[in-house]
Amino acid sequence: MRSIDARLQKIVGDGDAEKDHIDEQMASNKHDQEFGKTCPVCGKEYSRRKQKCKQAGCDNVILRISKRPADSSPVTFKKKKVGIIRHEFLPSGSTATTRVPTKSQSPYEHIESHHPEDPIKIKARDPVFVNPNSYANMITVLQAIGKDLKVQKYDSTSKRQWAVVICDGLPYSLCTKILKETYTCSVCNAAIFRRTAMAKHVAEAHDRMLQEQQELTLEFGWVLLRIGYGHYEMNMVRSFMELNWEVFGKDLADVLSFKSLNAQRYAKACSDNHKSWEMIRVFYLGTLDELLLPYVRHCKKLKEEPTAAGYMQWKEQTVKNPNYLYMFSQVTIYVQAIMNMRGGLRRNNSSMVDAARVMHAPVFHGRNHPKYSEIEILEAGRCMGQPQEVKAFMDGIQSFSDKGSSRGEDLDFKTEVINQQSKAWVSHGVPTEEVWLRIFRNLESLEKLRSSTFKRMGLKDPKDIALDGTTHEPRDEDINAWRLHLRQRDYLNPTVTNTTKFESVSGEELCEELLMMSDIGMRRRRFNMNKLFGDVDGADTEPPRPIFVKESERVEYDDISNKTKENIKEIVDGMIANINSDSTRHELEEEWHYVQKKNKQTLVNFYNTIYELINLQGHFVVDSLSDDDIDDNNQ
Incomplete structure:
Protein backbone atom coordinates (compact mmCIF):
# COMPACT_ATOMS: atom_id res chain seq x y z
CA MET A 1 0.00 0.00 0.00
CA ARG A 2 2.89 2.35 0.73
CA SER A 3 4.31 1.85 -2.78
CA ILE A 4 0.89 2.45 -4.34
CA ASP A 5 0.45 5.68 -2.36
CA ALA A 6 3.91 6.88 -3.40
CA ARG A 7 3.33 6.20 -7.11
CA LEU A 8 -0.15 7.78 -6.97
CA GLN A 9 1.42 10.97 -5.64
CA LYS A 10 4.02 10.82 -8.38
CA ILE A 11 1.41 10.44 -11.16
CA VAL A 12 -0.70 13.27 -9.75
CA GLY A 13 2.39 15.43 -9.37
CA ASP A 14 3.39 14.90 -13.02
CA GLY A 15 0.50 17.15 -14.10
CA ASP A 16 -2.40 16.54 -16.49
CA ALA A 17 -3.44 12.91 -16.02
CA GLU A 18 -5.75 13.01 -19.06
CA LYS A 19 -2.83 13.39 -21.47
CA ASP A 20 0.64 12.87 -20.11
CA HIS A 21 4.06 12.79 -21.76
CA ILE A 22 3.60 9.10 -22.70
CA ASP A 23 0.50 10.01 -24.72
CA GLU A 24 2.42 12.79 -26.42
CA GLN A 25 5.19 10.38 -27.34
CA MET A 26 2.60 7.93 -28.72
CA ALA A 27 1.11 10.69 -30.87
CA SER A 28 4.58 11.59 -32.11
CA ASN A 29 5.34 7.97 -33.01
CA LYS A 30 2.03 7.58 -34.80
CA HIS A 31 2.62 10.76 -36.77
CA ASP A 32 6.09 9.59 -37.79
CA GLN A 33 4.60 6.33 -39.09
CA GLU A 34 1.93 8.11 -41.18
CA PHE A 35 4.03 11.10 -42.32
CA GLY A 36 7.57 9.90 -42.27
CA LYS A 37 9.19 12.62 -44.42
CA THR A 38 9.15 16.42 -44.68
CA CYS A 39 10.22 18.83 -47.39
CA PRO A 40 13.02 21.02 -45.98
CA VAL A 41 11.91 23.96 -48.23
CA CYS A 42 8.13 24.20 -47.95
CA GLY A 43 7.56 22.00 -44.90
CA LYS A 44 4.95 19.77 -46.60
CA GLU A 45 4.73 16.27 -45.10
CA TYR A 46 4.78 13.09 -47.15
CA SER A 47 4.58 9.36 -46.51
CA ARG A 48 7.81 7.41 -46.16
CA ARG A 49 7.45 6.02 -49.71
CA LYS A 50 7.90 9.44 -51.32
CA GLN A 51 11.39 10.55 -52.30
CA LYS A 52 11.03 14.13 -53.69
CA CYS A 53 8.78 17.14 -53.13
CA LYS A 54 6.46 17.97 -56.07
CA GLN A 55 5.46 21.47 -54.91
CA ALA A 56 6.19 24.45 -57.17
CA GLY A 57 9.46 26.13 -56.30
CA CYS A 58 10.92 23.12 -54.49
CA ASP A 59 12.66 21.79 -57.62
CA ASN A 60 12.20 18.13 -56.62
CA VAL A 61 14.24 18.61 -53.46
CA ILE A 62 14.99 15.34 -51.63
CA LEU A 63 12.72 14.80 -48.60
CA ARG A 64 14.10 14.43 -45.09
CA ILE A 65 12.92 11.96 -42.47
CA SER A 66 10.65 13.63 -39.92
CA LYS A 67 11.57 13.38 -36.25
CA ARG A 68 8.35 14.85 -34.80
CA PRO A 69 5.22 16.73 -35.90
CA ALA A 70 6.12 20.05 -37.53
CA ASP A 71 3.98 22.08 -35.12
CA SER A 72 5.04 20.41 -31.87
CA SER A 73 7.93 20.87 -29.53
CA PRO A 74 10.32 18.02 -28.80
CA VAL A 75 9.06 15.42 -26.32
CA THR A 76 11.73 14.83 -23.72
CA PHE A 77 11.80 12.75 -20.58
CA LYS A 78 13.17 14.07 -17.33
CA LYS A 79 16.82 13.18 -16.92
CA LYS A 80 18.30 12.05 -13.66
CA LYS A 81 21.64 13.27 -12.33
CA VAL A 82 24.28 10.58 -12.40
CA GLY A 83 27.20 10.57 -9.99
CA ILE A 84 30.66 10.62 -11.61
CA ILE A 85 33.34 8.39 -10.13
CA ARG A 86 36.67 10.23 -10.00
CA HIS A 87 39.77 10.76 -7.90
CA GLU A 88 39.53 13.74 -5.56
CA PHE A 89 42.29 15.43 -3.62
CA LEU A 90 41.63 16.13 0.03
CA PRO A 91 42.47 19.36 1.83
CA SER A 92 45.29 19.00 4.28
CA GLY A 93 44.14 17.57 7.60
CA SER A 94 40.68 16.56 6.37
CA THR A 95 39.20 13.10 6.75
CA ALA A 96 38.51 10.84 3.78
CA THR A 97 34.79 11.25 3.40
CA THR A 98 33.09 10.96 0.03
CA ARG A 99 30.15 12.91 -1.30
CA VAL A 100 28.86 11.85 -4.71
CA PRO A 101 25.59 13.14 -6.21
CA THR A 102 22.98 10.46 -5.57
CA LYS A 103 19.43 10.35 -4.36
CA SER A 104 19.08 12.19 -1.06
CA GLN A 105 17.42 9.33 0.78
CA SER A 106 17.81 5.56 0.75
CA PRO A 107 14.74 3.74 -0.66
CA TYR A 108 14.79 1.57 2.47
CA GLU A 109 14.61 4.28 5.13
CA HIS A 110 10.97 3.40 5.88
CA ILE A 111 12.01 -0.09 7.04
CA GLU A 112 13.00 -0.43 10.69
CA SER A 113 16.73 -0.99 11.01
CA HIS A 114 18.13 -3.55 13.46
CA HIS A 115 21.80 -2.91 12.76
CA PRO A 116 23.78 -2.49 16.01
CA GLU A 117 25.31 0.89 16.76
CA ASP A 118 28.77 -0.68 16.78
CA PRO A 119 29.17 -2.64 13.51
CA ILE A 120 30.11 -6.30 13.81
CA LYS A 121 33.64 -6.77 12.55
CA ILE A 122 34.08 -9.44 9.87
CA LYS A 123 37.47 -11.12 9.68
CA ALA A 124 38.85 -13.60 7.17
CA ARG A 125 40.13 -16.90 8.56
CA ASP A 126 42.47 -19.40 6.95
CA PRO A 127 41.00 -20.70 3.67
CA VAL A 128 40.22 -24.40 3.24
CA PHE A 129 41.71 -25.58 -0.03
CA VAL A 130 38.88 -27.76 -1.34
CA ASN A 131 36.02 -27.12 -3.75
CA PRO A 132 32.76 -27.28 -1.74
CA ASN A 133 30.95 -29.30 -4.41
CA SER A 134 30.87 -32.79 -2.88
CA TYR A 135 29.92 -34.49 0.38
CA ALA A 136 33.54 -35.38 1.22
CA ASN A 137 34.78 -31.83 0.60
CA MET A 138 31.99 -30.26 2.63
CA ILE A 139 32.76 -32.60 5.54
CA THR A 140 36.35 -31.35 5.36
CA VAL A 141 35.15 -27.71 5.36
CA LEU A 142 32.79 -28.19 8.33
CA GLN A 143 35.48 -29.95 10.36
CA ALA A 144 37.91 -27.12 9.61
CA ILE A 145 35.33 -24.56 10.76
CA GLY A 146 34.63 -26.46 13.97
CA LYS A 147 38.31 -26.79 14.84
CA ASP A 148 39.03 -23.16 13.98
CA LEU A 149 36.19 -21.99 16.24
CA LYS A 150 37.21 -24.43 19.00
CA VAL A 151 33.79 -25.99 19.29
CA GLN A 152 33.45 -28.42 22.22
CA LYS A 153 33.19 -31.29 19.75
CA TYR A 154 36.85 -30.76 18.88
CA ASP A 155 38.13 -28.96 22.01
CA SER A 156 36.76 -30.20 25.33
CA THR A 157 38.09 -27.13 27.17
CA SER A 158 36.07 -24.70 25.04
CA LYS A 159 32.74 -23.16 26.07
CA ARG A 160 31.44 -22.87 22.51
CA GLN A 161 28.79 -25.54 21.98
CA TRP A 162 27.44 -24.58 18.57
CA ALA A 163 28.02 -22.24 15.64
CA VAL A 164 26.08 -20.80 12.73
CA VAL A 165 27.28 -21.84 9.27
CA ILE A 166 26.04 -19.74 6.32
CA CYS A 167 26.49 -20.90 2.73
CA ASP A 168 24.87 -20.58 -0.69
CA GLY A 169 22.71 -23.06 -2.62
CA LEU A 170 24.87 -26.08 -3.52
CA PRO A 171 26.88 -26.29 -0.25
CA TYR A 172 23.62 -25.79 1.67
CA SER A 173 21.95 -28.71 -0.12
CA LEU A 174 24.97 -30.93 0.54
CA CYS A 175 25.10 -29.88 4.20
CA THR A 176 21.43 -30.72 4.84
CA LYS A 177 22.24 -34.39 4.18
CA ILE A 178 25.67 -34.28 5.83
CA LEU A 179 24.26 -32.97 9.12
CA LYS A 180 21.72 -35.82 9.32
CA GLU A 181 23.88 -38.68 8.05
CA THR A 182 27.48 -38.10 9.18
CA TYR A 183 28.48 -40.05 12.30
CA THR A 184 31.51 -40.05 14.58
CA CYS A 185 33.27 -43.32 15.22
CA SER A 186 33.57 -43.58 19.02
CA VAL A 187 36.76 -45.59 18.67
CA CYS A 188 38.91 -43.62 16.20
CA ASN A 189 36.83 -40.36 15.98
CA ALA A 190 36.61 -40.68 12.18
CA ALA A 191 33.72 -38.84 10.47
CA ILE A 192 31.78 -41.35 8.35
CA PHE A 193 29.06 -40.28 5.93
CA ARG A 194 25.99 -42.54 5.87
CA ARG A 195 25.01 -45.36 8.22
CA THR A 196 25.96 -48.15 5.80
CA ALA A 197 29.46 -46.73 5.43
CA MET A 198 29.68 -46.49 9.22
CA ALA A 199 28.81 -50.17 9.63
CA LYS A 200 31.39 -51.11 7.01
CA HIS A 201 34.04 -48.94 8.70
CA VAL A 202 33.45 -50.54 12.12
CA ALA A 203 33.49 -54.05 10.66
CA GLU A 204 36.75 -53.50 8.77
CA ALA A 205 38.70 -51.26 11.18
CA HIS A 206 37.74 -52.49 14.66
CA ASP A 207 37.36 -55.87 16.38
CA ARG A 208 34.05 -57.38 17.48
CA MET A 209 34.24 -56.17 21.08
CA LEU A 210 34.65 -52.61 19.96
CA GLN A 211 31.81 -53.06 17.46
CA GLU A 212 29.42 -53.93 20.29
CA GLN A 213 30.45 -50.81 22.20
CA GLN A 214 29.97 -48.52 19.18
CA GLU A 215 27.40 -45.73 19.62
CA LEU A 216 26.14 -43.59 16.75
CA THR A 217 26.63 -39.89 17.43
CA LEU A 218 26.32 -37.11 14.87
CA GLU A 219 29.57 -35.48 13.81
CA PHE A 220 28.00 -32.08 13.11
CA GLY A 221 25.34 -31.76 15.80
CA TRP A 222 26.94 -28.42 16.68
CA VAL A 223 26.09 -26.81 13.30
CA LEU A 224 23.13 -24.45 12.88
CA LEU A 225 22.81 -24.19 9.10
CA ARG A 226 21.44 -21.11 7.33
CA ILE A 227 21.21 -20.12 3.67
CA GLY A 228 23.12 -17.09 2.46
CA TYR A 229 20.35 -14.64 1.63
CA GLY A 230 22.39 -12.72 -0.91
CA HIS A 231 22.30 -15.75 -3.20
CA TYR A 232 18.71 -16.47 -2.17
CA GLU A 233 17.67 -13.03 -3.42
CA MET A 234 19.57 -13.58 -6.68
CA ASN A 235 17.62 -16.78 -7.27
CA MET A 236 14.35 -15.03 -6.47
CA VAL A 237 15.10 -12.64 -9.34
CA ARG A 238 16.13 -15.47 -11.69
CA SER A 239 13.05 -17.57 -10.96
CA PHE A 240 10.76 -14.57 -11.45
CA MET A 241 12.40 -13.73 -14.79
CA GLU A 242 12.21 -17.39 -15.90
CA LEU A 243 8.49 -17.51 -15.09
CA ASN A 244 7.66 -14.28 -16.90
CA TRP A 245 10.12 -14.33 -19.78
CA GLU A 246 7.48 -15.26 -22.35
CA VAL A 247 4.87 -13.02 -20.70
CA PHE A 248 6.79 -9.74 -20.69
CA GLY A 249 10.47 -10.46 -19.99
CA LYS A 250 11.68 -10.59 -23.58
CA ASP A 251 9.77 -7.39 -24.41
CA LEU A 252 11.27 -5.64 -21.40
CA ALA A 253 14.76 -6.79 -22.39
CA ASP A 254 14.22 -5.54 -25.94
CA VAL A 255 13.07 -2.12 -24.69
CA LEU A 256 16.24 -1.95 -22.55
CA SER A 257 18.39 -2.69 -25.64
CA PHE A 258 19.00 -6.43 -25.07
CA LYS A 259 18.18 -7.06 -28.71
CA SER A 260 20.47 -9.75 -30.12
CA LEU A 261 19.90 -13.43 -29.41
CA ASN A 262 22.90 -13.60 -27.09
CA ALA A 263 21.84 -10.43 -25.30
CA GLN A 264 18.36 -11.87 -24.75
CA ARG A 265 19.84 -15.07 -23.33
CA TYR A 266 22.07 -12.97 -21.08
CA ALA A 267 19.07 -11.04 -19.79
CA LYS A 268 16.93 -14.15 -19.26
CA ALA A 269 19.68 -15.96 -17.34
CA CYS A 270 20.20 -12.87 -15.11
CA SER A 271 23.93 -13.27 -15.62
CA ASP A 272 24.64 -9.84 -14.11
CA ASN A 273 22.84 -9.38 -10.81
CA HIS A 274 23.07 -5.57 -10.96
CA LYS A 275 21.58 -5.34 -14.46
CA SER A 276 18.88 -7.84 -13.49
CA TRP A 277 17.99 -5.70 -10.50
CA GLU A 278 17.65 -2.63 -12.70
CA MET A 279 15.40 -4.58 -15.08
CA ILE A 280 13.20 -5.64 -12.18
CA ARG A 281 12.99 -2.06 -10.95
CA VAL A 282 12.10 -0.74 -14.41
CA PHE A 283 9.32 -3.32 -14.66
CA TYR A 284 8.11 -2.62 -11.14
CA LEU A 285 7.91 1.17 -11.36
CA GLY A 286 6.78 1.41 -14.99
CA THR A 287 4.09 -1.28 -14.74
CA LEU A 288 2.79 0.03 -11.42
CA ASP A 289 2.41 3.52 -12.92
CA GLU A 290 0.47 2.12 -15.88
CA LEU A 291 -1.75 0.06 -13.57
CA LEU A 292 -2.59 3.13 -11.47
CA LEU A 293 -3.10 5.63 -14.31
CA PRO A 294 -6.68 4.55 -15.27
CA TYR A 295 -7.72 4.93 -11.63
CA VAL A 296 -6.15 8.41 -11.38
CA ARG A 297 -8.04 9.48 -14.52
CA HIS A 298 -11.22 7.99 -13.09
CA CYS A 299 -10.75 10.02 -9.88
CA LYS A 300 -10.11 13.20 -11.87
CA LYS A 301 -13.44 12.83 -13.69
CA LEU A 302 -15.21 12.40 -10.35
CA LYS A 303 -13.08 15.14 -8.74
CA GLU A 304 -11.95 12.74 -5.99
CA GLU A 305 -8.57 12.34 -4.31
CA PRO A 306 -6.85 9.10 -5.41
CA THR A 307 -5.81 6.84 -2.51
CA ALA A 308 -4.38 3.33 -2.22
CA ALA A 309 -7.53 2.06 -0.49
CA GLY A 310 -9.70 3.67 -3.16
CA TYR A 311 -7.61 2.06 -5.89
CA MET A 312 -8.02 -1.42 -4.40
CA GLN A 313 -11.77 -0.95 -4.24
CA TRP A 314 -11.88 0.41 -7.81
CA LYS A 315 -9.85 -2.55 -9.07
CA GLU A 316 -12.15 -5.11 -7.46
CA GLN A 317 -15.26 -3.46 -8.91
CA THR A 318 -14.00 -2.41 -12.35
CA VAL A 319 -11.11 -4.48 -13.67
CA LYS A 320 -11.95 -7.61 -15.69
CA ASN A 321 -9.00 -7.75 -18.07
CA PRO A 322 -6.98 -10.92 -17.23
CA ASN A 323 -3.77 -9.27 -18.46
CA TYR A 324 -4.26 -6.40 -16.02
CA LEU A 325 -5.05 -8.77 -13.14
CA TYR A 326 -2.00 -10.94 -13.83
CA MET A 327 0.39 -7.99 -14.02
CA PHE A 328 -1.13 -6.56 -10.84
CA SER A 329 -0.40 -9.81 -8.98
CA GLN A 330 3.16 -9.97 -10.34
CA VAL A 331 3.90 -6.39 -9.28
CA THR A 332 2.20 -6.30 -5.89
CA ILE A 333 3.08 -9.82 -4.71
CA TYR A 334 6.14 -11.30 -6.36
CA VAL A 335 8.19 -8.24 -7.35
CA GLN A 336 7.21 -6.66 -4.05
CA ALA A 337 8.57 -9.76 -2.32
CA ILE A 338 11.91 -9.21 -4.08
CA MET A 339 11.89 -5.55 -3.03
CA ASN A 340 11.09 -6.55 0.56
CA MET A 341 13.91 -9.09 0.57
CA ARG A 342 16.40 -6.44 -0.54
CA GLY A 343 15.05 -3.95 1.99
CA GLY A 344 15.09 -6.48 4.83
CA LEU A 345 18.72 -7.36 4.11
CA ARG A 346 19.78 -3.74 3.79
CA ARG A 347 18.24 -2.92 7.18
CA ASN A 348 18.95 -6.21 9.01
CA ASN A 349 15.21 -6.76 9.44
CA SER A 350 14.55 -10.50 9.73
CA SER A 351 10.75 -10.11 9.81
CA MET A 352 10.84 -8.42 6.41
CA VAL A 353 13.12 -11.16 5.05
CA ASP A 354 10.86 -13.95 6.35
CA ALA A 355 7.75 -12.29 4.88
CA ALA A 356 9.48 -11.87 1.50
CA ARG A 357 10.52 -15.53 1.47
CA VAL A 358 6.96 -16.74 2.08
CA MET A 359 5.46 -14.29 -0.46
CA HIS A 360 7.79 -15.52 -3.19
CA ALA A 361 7.44 -19.26 -2.36
CA PRO A 362 4.82 -20.07 -5.08
CA VAL A 363 7.33 -19.11 -7.79
CA PHE A 364 9.99 -21.55 -6.54
CA HIS A 365 7.45 -24.34 -5.99
CA GLY A 366 5.17 -23.68 -8.96
CA ARG A 367 7.95 -24.03 -11.52
CA ASN A 368 10.96 -26.36 -11.69
CA HIS A 369 13.33 -25.06 -8.98
CA PRO A 370 13.92 -28.16 -6.82
CA LYS A 371 16.99 -26.89 -4.96
CA TYR A 372 15.59 -23.56 -3.80
CA SER A 373 12.08 -24.89 -3.22
CA GLU A 374 13.62 -27.32 -0.71
CA ILE A 375 15.77 -24.55 0.78
CA GLU A 376 12.68 -22.36 1.22
CA ILE A 377 10.92 -25.09 3.22
CA LEU A 378 13.98 -25.87 5.34
CA GLU A 379 14.48 -22.19 6.13
CA ALA A 380 10.82 -21.89 7.14
CA GLY A 381 11.26 -24.92 9.40
CA ARG A 382 14.39 -23.45 10.96
CA CYS A 383 12.67 -20.14 11.71
CA MET A 384 9.66 -21.82 13.31
CA GLY A 385 11.56 -24.54 15.19
CA GLN A 386 14.42 -22.67 16.83
CA PRO A 387 14.19 -21.71 20.52
CA GLN A 388 13.33 -18.13 21.37
CA GLU A 389 16.85 -17.32 22.58
CA VAL A 390 18.36 -18.68 19.37
CA LYS A 391 15.76 -16.83 17.27
CA ALA A 392 16.66 -13.54 18.93
CA PHE A 393 20.33 -14.15 18.16
CA MET A 394 19.67 -15.19 14.54
CA ASP A 395 17.42 -12.17 13.96
CA GLY A 396 20.28 -9.90 14.98
CA ILE A 397 22.66 -11.35 12.35
CA GLN A 398 20.33 -11.40 9.34
CA SER A 399 22.78 -9.07 7.60
CA PHE A 400 25.90 -7.07 8.36
CA SER A 401 26.86 -3.49 7.55
CA ASP A 402 29.98 -1.41 8.13
CA LYS A 403 28.89 1.50 5.89
CA GLY A 404 25.63 2.71 7.45
CA SER A 405 22.18 1.45 8.39
CA SER A 406 21.01 0.88 4.78
CA ARG A 407 24.02 -0.99 3.42
CA GLY A 408 23.47 -4.43 4.97
CA GLU A 409 24.44 -7.64 3.17
CA ASP A 410 24.46 -11.25 4.27
CA LEU A 411 27.75 -13.03 4.93
CA ASP A 412 27.76 -14.85 1.58
CA PHE A 413 28.18 -11.48 -0.16
CA LYS A 414 30.52 -10.15 2.51
CA THR A 415 32.87 -13.09 1.97
CA GLU A 416 32.84 -12.39 -1.77
CA VAL A 417 34.05 -8.87 -1.03
CA ILE A 418 36.84 -10.34 1.11
CA ASN A 419 37.75 -12.69 -1.72
CA GLN A 420 37.98 -9.75 -4.13
CA GLN A 421 40.21 -7.88 -1.70
CA SER A 422 42.50 -10.88 -1.35
CA LYS A 423 42.87 -11.29 -5.13
CA ALA A 424 44.12 -7.70 -5.41
CA TRP A 425 47.21 -8.70 -3.41
CA VAL A 426 48.12 -11.69 -5.59
CA SER A 427 51.31 -11.12 -7.57
CA HIS A 428 51.78 -12.36 -11.12
CA GLY A 429 51.49 -16.08 -11.74
CA VAL A 430 49.39 -18.83 -10.18
CA PRO A 431 49.32 -18.40 -6.38
CA THR A 432 50.23 -21.38 -4.22
CA GLU A 433 48.49 -22.39 -0.99
CA GLU A 434 51.31 -20.74 0.93
CA VAL A 435 50.67 -17.44 -0.88
CA TRP A 436 46.94 -17.58 -0.13
CA LEU A 437 47.59 -18.30 3.55
CA ARG A 438 50.02 -15.38 3.77
CA ILE A 439 47.49 -13.02 2.14
CA PHE A 440 44.52 -14.03 4.29
CA ARG A 441 46.48 -13.97 7.53
CA ASN A 442 47.68 -10.42 6.76
CA LEU A 443 44.64 -9.13 4.84
CA GLU A 444 43.42 -6.79 7.58
CA SER A 445 46.87 -5.18 7.88
CA LEU A 446 47.20 -4.92 4.11
CA GLU A 447 43.83 -3.17 3.79
CA LYS A 448 44.80 -0.71 6.54
CA LEU A 449 48.04 -0.05 4.67
CA ARG A 450 46.08 0.64 1.49
CA SER A 451 43.73 3.10 3.21
CA SER A 452 46.51 4.96 5.00
CA THR A 453 48.52 5.22 1.75
CA PHE A 454 45.64 6.92 -0.08
CA LYS A 455 45.06 9.22 2.90
CA ARG A 456 48.71 10.29 3.10
CA MET A 457 48.70 10.98 -0.65
CA GLY A 458 45.62 13.18 -0.24
CA LEU A 459 43.50 10.87 -2.41
CA LYS A 460 40.18 9.24 -1.77
CA ASP A 461 40.20 5.48 -2.15
CA PRO A 462 38.66 4.71 -5.60
CA LYS A 463 37.00 1.65 -4.07
CA ASP A 464 35.12 3.81 -1.55
CA ILE A 465 34.18 6.38 -4.20
CA ALA A 466 32.81 3.64 -6.45
CA LEU A 467 30.83 2.15 -3.57
CA ASP A 468 29.33 5.46 -2.46
CA GLY A 469 28.50 6.50 -6.02
CA THR A 470 26.87 3.22 -7.01
CA THR A 471 23.13 3.24 -7.46
CA HIS A 472 21.02 0.68 -9.26
CA GLU A 473 17.90 2.78 -9.40
CA PRO A 474 16.63 2.84 -13.02
CA ARG A 475 16.72 5.92 -15.24
CA ASP A 476 13.47 7.77 -15.86
CA GLU A 477 14.04 7.30 -19.60
CA ASP A 478 14.00 3.51 -19.20
CA ILE A 479 10.84 3.55 -17.07
CA ASN A 480 9.05 5.79 -19.56
CA ALA A 481 10.17 3.65 -22.49
CA TRP A 482 8.63 0.57 -20.82
CA ARG A 483 5.42 2.49 -20.06
CA LEU A 484 5.25 3.59 -23.69
CA HIS A 485 5.68 -0.01 -24.84
CA LEU A 486 2.79 -1.19 -22.65
CA ARG A 487 0.48 1.67 -23.57
CA GLN A 488 1.04 1.38 -27.31
CA ARG A 489 -0.27 -2.20 -27.10
CA ASP A 490 -3.20 -1.21 -24.86
CA TYR A 491 -2.12 -4.16 -22.72
CA LEU A 492 -3.32 -2.86 -19.35
CA ASN A 493 -6.71 -1.51 -20.39
CA PRO A 494 -8.89 -2.38 -17.36
CA THR A 495 -12.03 -2.87 -19.44
CA VAL A 496 -12.77 -6.07 -21.39
CA THR A 497 -13.91 -6.33 -25.00
CA ASN A 498 -14.97 -9.28 -27.13
CA THR A 499 -11.40 -9.61 -28.44
CA THR A 500 -9.67 -9.46 -25.02
CA LYS A 501 -7.58 -12.58 -24.39
CA PHE A 502 -5.12 -13.64 -21.76
CA GLU A 503 -1.92 -13.12 -23.69
CA SER A 504 1.65 -11.93 -23.39
CA VAL A 505 2.74 -8.37 -24.13
CA SER A 506 3.85 -9.55 -27.59
CA GLY A 507 0.42 -11.14 -28.26
CA GLU A 508 1.10 -14.86 -27.63
CA GLU A 509 -1.68 -16.80 -25.92
CA LEU A 510 -1.01 -17.87 -22.33
CA CYS A 511 -2.36 -20.72 -20.19
CA GLU A 512 -5.31 -19.68 -18.04
CA GLU A 513 -3.91 -21.54 -15.01
CA LEU A 514 -1.16 -18.92 -14.86
CA LEU A 515 -3.78 -16.69 -13.27
CA MET A 516 -4.02 -19.22 -10.41
CA MET A 517 -0.28 -19.56 -9.87
CA SER A 518 -0.47 -18.63 -6.18
CA ASP A 519 -2.90 -21.46 -5.44
CA ILE A 520 -1.01 -23.98 -7.58
CA GLY A 521 2.34 -22.94 -6.13
CA MET A 522 1.11 -23.31 -2.54
CA ARG A 523 -0.40 -26.73 -3.32
CA ARG A 524 2.94 -27.88 -4.65
CA ARG A 525 4.63 -26.35 -1.59
CA ARG A 526 2.40 -28.39 0.75
CA PHE A 527 3.21 -31.53 -1.24
CA ASN A 528 6.95 -30.81 -1.01
CA MET A 529 6.65 -30.11 2.72
CA ASN A 530 4.87 -33.43 3.17
CA LYS A 531 7.75 -35.19 1.36
CA LEU A 532 10.30 -33.58 3.69
CA PHE A 533 8.49 -33.64 7.03
CA GLY A 534 5.30 -35.70 6.63
CA ASP A 535 1.86 -35.17 8.24
CA VAL A 536 1.10 -31.91 6.45
CA ASP A 537 -2.61 -31.11 6.50
CA GLY A 538 -4.18 -30.69 3.07
CA ALA A 539 -1.19 -32.05 1.13
CA ASP A 540 -1.87 -33.88 -2.15
CA THR A 541 -0.97 -37.56 -2.33
CA GLU A 542 0.28 -37.12 -5.90
CA PRO A 543 2.51 -34.23 -7.04
CA PRO A 544 0.36 -31.41 -8.50
CA ARG A 545 1.20 -30.45 -12.04
CA PRO A 546 3.53 -27.44 -12.39
CA ILE A 547 2.51 -24.02 -13.67
CA PHE A 548 2.57 -23.81 -17.47
CA VAL A 549 3.06 -20.47 -19.18
CA LYS A 550 2.25 -21.55 -22.75
CA GLU A 551 0.41 -24.53 -24.17
CA SER A 552 3.63 -25.80 -25.77
CA GLU A 553 5.07 -26.29 -22.27
CA ARG A 554 2.11 -28.48 -21.29
CA VAL A 555 2.48 -30.62 -24.42
CA GLU A 556 6.21 -31.04 -23.79
CA TYR A 557 5.59 -31.93 -20.14
CA ASP A 558 2.97 -34.57 -21.02
Missing part, protein backbone atom coordinates in the same frame (compact mmCIF):
# COMPACT_ATOMS: atom_id res chain seq x y z
CA ASP A 559 5.08 -36.18 -23.75
CA ILE A 560 6.03 -39.60 -22.37
CA SER A 561 9.42 -39.52 -24.10
CA ASN A 562 10.39 -36.44 -22.06
CA LYS A 563 9.81 -38.14 -18.71
CA THR A 564 12.45 -39.96 -16.67
CA LYS A 565 12.59 -43.74 -16.42
CA GLU A 566 11.24 -43.56 -12.86
CA ASN A 567 8.25 -41.46 -13.99
CA ILE A 568 7.51 -43.86 -16.87
CA LYS A 569 7.63 -46.81 -14.47
CA GLU A 570 5.14 -45.12 -12.14
CA ILE A 571 2.77 -44.37 -15.04
CA VAL A 572 2.96 -47.89 -16.47
CA ASP A 573 2.48 -49.44 -13.02
CA GLY A 574 -0.67 -47.36 -12.60
CA MET A 575 -2.01 -48.31 -16.03
CA ILE A 576 -1.44 -52.04 -15.46
CA ALA A 577 -2.95 -51.96 -11.96
CA ASN A 578 -6.18 -50.43 -13.28
CA ILE A 579 -6.82 -52.91 -16.08
CA ASN A 580 -10.09 -54.77 -15.41
CA SER A 581 -9.20 -58.08 -17.05
CA ASP A 582 -7.28 -60.29 -14.60
CA SER A 583 -5.66 -62.44 -17.30
CA THR A 584 -4.49 -59.45 -19.33
CA ARG A 585 -3.19 -57.72 -16.21
CA HIS A 586 -1.17 -60.78 -15.12
CA GLU A 587 0.37 -61.19 -18.57
CA LEU A 588 1.41 -57.57 -18.69
CA GLU A 589 2.83 -57.71 -15.16
CA GLU A 590 5.06 -60.65 -16.09
CA GLU A 591 6.30 -58.94 -19.24
CA TRP A 592 6.75 -55.62 -17.43
CA HIS A 593 8.93 -57.34 -14.81
CA TYR A 594 11.61 -57.89 -17.47
CA VAL A 595 11.03 -54.78 -19.61
CA GLN A 596 11.41 -52.22 -16.81
CA LYS A 597 15.07 -53.17 -16.37
CA LYS A 598 15.91 -52.11 -19.93
CA ASN A 599 16.66 -48.71 -21.48
CA LYS A 600 14.29 -45.76 -21.63
CA GLN A 601 13.24 -46.21 -25.26
CA THR A 602 12.14 -49.78 -24.50
CA LEU A 603 10.01 -48.45 -21.63
CA VAL A 604 8.43 -45.87 -23.95
CA ASN A 605 7.65 -48.55 -26.53
CA PHE A 606 6.06 -50.75 -23.85
CA TYR A 607 3.95 -47.80 -22.68
CA ASN A 608 2.70 -47.25 -26.25
CA THR A 609 1.94 -50.97 -26.57
CA ILE A 610 -0.17 -50.95 -23.40
CA TYR A 611 -1.94 -47.80 -24.52
CA GLU A 612 -2.88 -49.34 -27.88
CA LEU A 613 -3.97 -52.57 -26.18
CA ILE A 614 -6.16 -50.67 -23.76
CA ASN A 615 -7.78 -48.71 -26.59
CA LEU A 616 -8.44 -51.88 -28.60
CA GLN A 617 -9.89 -53.98 -25.77
CA GLY A 618 -11.63 -51.08 -24.04
CA HIS A 619 -11.23 -52.43 -20.50
CA PHE A 620 -9.32 -49.94 -18.45
CA VAL A 621 -9.69 -47.39 -15.71
CA VAL A 622 -6.58 -45.26 -15.22
CA ASP A 623 -6.49 -43.06 -12.14
CA SER A 624 -2.97 -41.73 -12.51
CA LEU A 625 -3.58 -40.15 -15.93
CA SER A 626 -6.62 -38.50 -17.43
CA ASP A 627 -7.79 -39.40 -20.94
CA ASP A 628 -6.45 -36.10 -22.23
CA ASP A 629 -3.07 -36.79 -20.65
CA ILE A 630 -2.84 -40.19 -22.34
CA ASP A 631 -3.81 -38.72 -25.71
CA ASP A 632 -1.11 -36.08 -25.37
CA ASN A 633 1.48 -38.65 -24.31
CA ASN A 634 0.74 -40.91 -27.26
CA GLN A 635 1.02 -38.21 -29.90
